[in-house]
Amino acid sequence: MDKKRDISMAVIKRLPKYYRHLAELLRNDVDRISSKELSDKIGFTASQIRQDFNCFGGFGQQGYGYNVKELYNEIGKILGTDKEYNTIIVGAGNIGQAIANYSRFEKVGFNLKGIFDTNPKLIGVRIKDIEIEDVDNIDAFLGKNSVDIGIICVPANTAQKIADLFVSNGIKGIWNFAPVDLDVPEDVSVENVHLLESMLTLVYLMNEQKAK
């Protein structure tokens, strides 16, 4: 439908960072900023910043720079923070509960609608006014409720099964905390948070430093 050429993943990964820094500028009542000033703050080159923004259209004004509020709103629209997303969490262990209680959650339009687990001790417990249900109920739940994003916080060995369940029920976005690479159709988006890989990266970087 849309015709704009594909945006590279490198650019996409920078967008949330722009969004965060612009929010901070807004809070500090800054109302205009040049690519140079933004560069000093955020650490990307001014040239890259202008290139990135121009993937989506000309948000600036020659001789002036960018209007912070306008740019913030535009990037928000590009990211999709102007919409609401119904979500469910599968796996109410440490990570699942942390995510459920994460307050910034709602700020980007995430509405938590359900939490599921297999552990009988957890089923029935309430988190944020939501009663944890048996994983066996997910299918029926998804039949009745419209859910946009499924969050996987189960162990590695069951993650793919949950992903399949999501896919067969039409969920198009998966936020995956399990240490596996999920296999899903092309039209389903997966964003991974691989904590173990993150830890290993840190450890590598530390040892590399020490070797210098």
Added chain:
Amino acid sequence: MDKKRDISMAVIKRLPKYYRHLAELLRNDVDRISSKELSDKIGFTASQIRQDFNCFGGFGQQGYGYNVKELYNEIGKILGTDKEYNTIIVGAGNIGQAIANYSRFEKVGFNLKGIFDTNPKLIGVRIKDIEIEDVDNIDAFLGKNSVDIGIICVPANTAQKIADLFVSNGIKGIWNFAPVDLDVPEDVSVENVHLLESMLTLVYLMNEQKAK
């Protein structure tokens, strides 16, 4: 000290993924694998896999491929999983507690030595046999104990302060969950887990799909 040319971040970020897949192969009793087979499994091209490994030395054998166990151990050594790391967590909220209870933690050599928070309700509570202490005690604690990695799970507005405290006490690795970019000296390594940015990336990708 070490003279090997700098490894690009792109390669570094792939190492933990290799490590994870090799662990899986080991568990399945696979004892040799070619770059082509690994490519089918992991999704990188065979050429890239060979290039990556050759940043660190020739781990393979022409006509044979790679010995899984040997390669796994080599990559482990490169990453630094053969060493132990004393860690502390600052911020015992949802994320901090989840990380403290995260069982894979120890598997890569992380030894949790302390947990700190400002909340009087949390101070004194035990998590994994460790009593949560007042944040004010961090400085003294770091004076007495050798800590390699500091984990920041506090809100954005105090994260930099904690990082400064870490740096002044000689901590060289920071795992940061706060939604800020920390300012630290060059010889201190920071690995960020920015959940909010991850969510926004997912939302962008979903909307991009829908537009197609």
Added chain:
DNA sequence: TAGATTGTTAATCGATTAACAATC
């Protein structure tokens, strides 16, 4: 030995940076 697959060099591709004309 013949076949297979690495290690490594060369070619290609894509992303970042530099430069500058357009224009507010």
Added chain:
DNA sequence: TAGATTGTTAATCGATTAACAATC
């Protein structure tokens, strides 16, 4: 108008892929 800064094209840099000689 003059100065500033964007939008955009061109140049550079780096990363990925292709190719193939080396060799197990």
